[in-house]
Amino acid sequence: MQPKDLLNKAKSPKVAFHRFVLLHRKEHSADLFCFFEGSDSQYYFPRINIYNQNHHPIICGNKKAVFEVYDFIKFKYPNYKTSFFVDSDFDEKNEKVGLYTTCGYSIENFYCTENVINRILKNEFFLKITDSEYIKLMDLFNQRQKEFHQATSLFNLWYFSAKEKAKALNQSTNVSLDEKFPKDFITFSFNSITSNYSLEDIKEKYPNAIDVTEEDLNKNREFFFSKEPTLRFRGKYEIEFIIKYINFIINDANTTKAILKKKTKFKIDSALVLTQLSQYAETTSNLINFLKTCA
Secondary structure, three states, rough: OOOOHHHHHHHHHHHHHHHHHHOOHHOOOEEEEEEEOOOHHHHHHHHHHHHHHEEEEEEEEOOHHHHHHHHHHHHHHHOOOOEEHHHHHOOOOOOOOOOEEOOOOOHHHHHOHHHHHHHHHHHHOOOOOOOHHHEEEEEEHHHHHHHHHHHHHHHHHHHHHHHHHHHHOOOOOOOOOOOOOOOHHHHEEEOOOOOOOHHHHHHHOOOOOOOOHHHHHHHHHHHHHHOOOOHOHHHHHHHHHHHHHHHHHHHHHHHHOOOOOOHHHHHOOOHHHHHOHHHHHHOHHHHHHHHHHHH
C-alpha cells in the first residue's frame, strides 16, 4: 500500500469512530470530543482551549465523513460532549445542533483579512501603525489583494455556478481542483496582478466538468458577489496569496530592502501556515458563541 493510501485510510469515518470509542472511556467521559474534516484543528485548537482545556481532536477525513460520524455519535452516544466542525465551501449550511459551519468558504479565509496582515506586521516585523513602512505595506497589500480578487473572480464564480448547477440537476460537477490557483490563468507579481483567461479557457482546462454557460454565471453573479471576496472565494486560493505576500515582505526585509530596512528572522512554511499564523487569524462572533455553548 502506498503512503498516500495509508494516510487516506487513517482519515476515515471508521477510524474516527474507533478513536472516539478508545477515548470516551471512563477517565475521559466528561471531556469534549471535537471532530474535524482534516487539519482544521490547527486553527480551532487554541480557540476551543479558551473554553475547555480537556478536549480531543478527531480527524474524520472530509466533510461527508464528519456528517457520517455526527449521525453515528449523536445516535449511539447522545450524552457525551461533542462538537463537529466543517467548512462552508459552496454548499448549503447544515443546521445540525452541535455542528459549526464556517461563515467563509473555509478556515483558510480567516487568515486572509486586512486585520490579519496588520497583526503580523506589528508583531513579527515590529512595525507601528504610524511607521511609513507599515503604511506602504498595508497599501500594497490592499492594492494587490484587490487585483488578485479581480483576477480570480471569474474562476470562483464559475466553480460556484458548477456546484449550483450540479446540485440542481443532481449530478456531479466532475471538477477536481488543485490547492493552488491555475498558474496559466494569472500573471502574478507585486507590481501588478492580472488575469489572462476566459470562460472558454476554463472549459478547455476542465473538459469533463459540468457545462457552465454565460447565462449560468449571470444568474449567480449578484448573489455570489454579495459577500466580500475574502470570505466568499475559495480559501486555498486566498491563503496562497497571503503566503506569497508574507514571503514578499520577508524577501524585502532580507534582500531587496525597497521598503523594510531591518532584517527579519520570521519565516513562513506553507505546510504549517495554519499553525504558524493561527494566533493572528480572525475569530468570528458566531464561532465564539458556538464554543461557549458546546464547551
